[in-house]
Amino acid sequence: MCLNYQAESQSIFFLDSTKLETTAAAAATTTQQTAPPLVANQQQQQQQPSIQITTPLKSLNCAEKNDTTVQIPPYCKYVATTKELSVTGTFDEVLPYAFDGLDIKLLNLSGLSLKKIYPDSFHSLENMNILYLDNNLLEDIPPGTFSNLMSLNYLSLQNNLFTKVTSLMFQSAPYLNGLSLANNNITSIEENAFALSNLKKLNLENNNILKIGSSNLAGLSKIMDLNLAQNKLKNLDYDTFVNLTELQNVNISFNSLTFLSNNLFSSQEQINMLDASHNQIEKIGNSVFERKRFMTQIYLNDNKLSQLDDNLFNGMDNMEILNLQNNLIDKITSNTLTGLRELKYLFLSNNFIQRLPNGWLDPLGNLFTIDLSSNLINVIDNEPFDTPTRLQHLNFSNNNITKLGSGWFKTNGNLLELNMRNNNLTTFDADAFNDKPVLNKLDLGGNSLKRESLRDVFLKFNNLEILYLDGNPLTTFDADEARYLSSFPSVKTFYLNGNPLKCNCNDLPHWTDMSQ
DSSP, rough: EEEEEEEEOOEEEEESSEEEEETTTTTEEEEEEEEOOSSSOOSSSHHHHEEEEEOOOEEEEEEEOOOOOEEOOOOTTTTTOOOOOOOOESEEETTTTTTTTTOEEEEOOOOOOOOEEOOOTTTTTTTTOOOOSSSOOOOOOOTTTTTTTOOOEEEEOOOSOOOOOOTTTTOTTOOOOOOOOSSSSOOOOOTTTTOOOOOEEOOOOOOOOOOOTTTTTTTTOOEEEEEEOOOOOOOOOOTTTTTTTTTOOOEOOOOOOOOOTTTTTTTTTTOEEEEEEESSSOOOOTTTTTTTTTEEEEEEEEEEEOOOOTTTTTTTTTTTTEEEEESSSOOOOTTTTTTTTTTEEEESSSOOOOOOOOOTTTOOTTEEEEEESSOOOOEOOSSSTSOTTTTTTOOOSOOOOOOOOTTBTTOOOOOOEOOOSSSSSSOOGGGGBBSOOOEEEEESSSSOOGGGSSSSHHHHOOTTTEOOOTTSSSOOOOHHEEEEETTTTSSSSOOOOTTTOOOOOGGGGHHHHHOO
């Protein structure tokens, strides 16, 4: 048996069955006292060393190295000033009153292969705030286990073998603020299983929950964060969250949901974030986001949405992130994004959008980033980026765009990155930008550009740091063009690979100058 702990004064104490060492003289005294038997069928009671520390301890780590030990005895009860206790080793169970005499705030019993705890295992720890029972082999929590833990705020039971949550498991823990049951094998939850009126965070991620309704979540009147990700949910009734009026963050990602009903969040006026990504959602009720003025983030990516109703997001005045990538959306109208006046990040990549109509960005004056990559866009109506004057990052890669329209970015003086890779560009019209563009990264790789169309690029974009021209049918650059390139004061990276260039040795000095 080995004890190892650290004092606030950084003194290190080590105790085994024969030796005690300390770097702070007279900081500890040893006594010999009789400890409870290590093994239930042990023939003789063994004398176990104990230690009494007068120096205040910040944390303590107990490690049992006897392979025959299958229970946690109260070895450390004599260290009365310890505030954090972490036990390591392999044990089957925690004995009743195992920590009697300790006044600790945090107890970590993670990774011990525990199979059983008793109703009185933690009885004396009335001042404990945090209890970790992660990564064990627990299948059940006896009723009354937490009855004396009036200060317990956070309980972690993740990575165990629970298959259901009963109404008795947490009945004795009414003061919990946070509870994690992630990474178990839970398939069912009894009614009123979480009658925890003070609970604010509940994590049920990565289980096998097939169905959850309002009765399973009854009593969570103060819940703010609910994580149901990575389960087997196929449907959520309209009243699933009806009693969770304080709910702010909801994660229902990585399930098998196909529909979000109109009244699903009708009681959540303060909702801030919804992650419904990686489902099979085909349809969203047209009023599901009605009066959600405090919502700032919506993740609907990796679903099967084919269309978005007009005005679906109307009234969402504080939305900042909208992720709709990896869906089946084939159409955007001028009213699709109405109401999102504070939106900063819009992700629509990997859809089937073909056309961007006039006015589609009119409501979005504060956009920083737009990602429309990997669509089928071939028609963009004139001056599509007039309104988002703060736009800094625009990704149009992997579309069917043949040209930049004149004046596209005339009113936008903040664009820093433009990605037009893998389109069908044959020309690049620098008149699409204002007279003093601040663009520092331009990707024109994988197009059909010819050298004649690029001279304006070399002349106009004086702030470019990274320029991609790889994968175009460029065959030559004459000496004048090489001089243009070498005159860029800020270019740090220039890609020309994948072009059928025909090198003229007479131009070599100009290219050499540019590379320097």
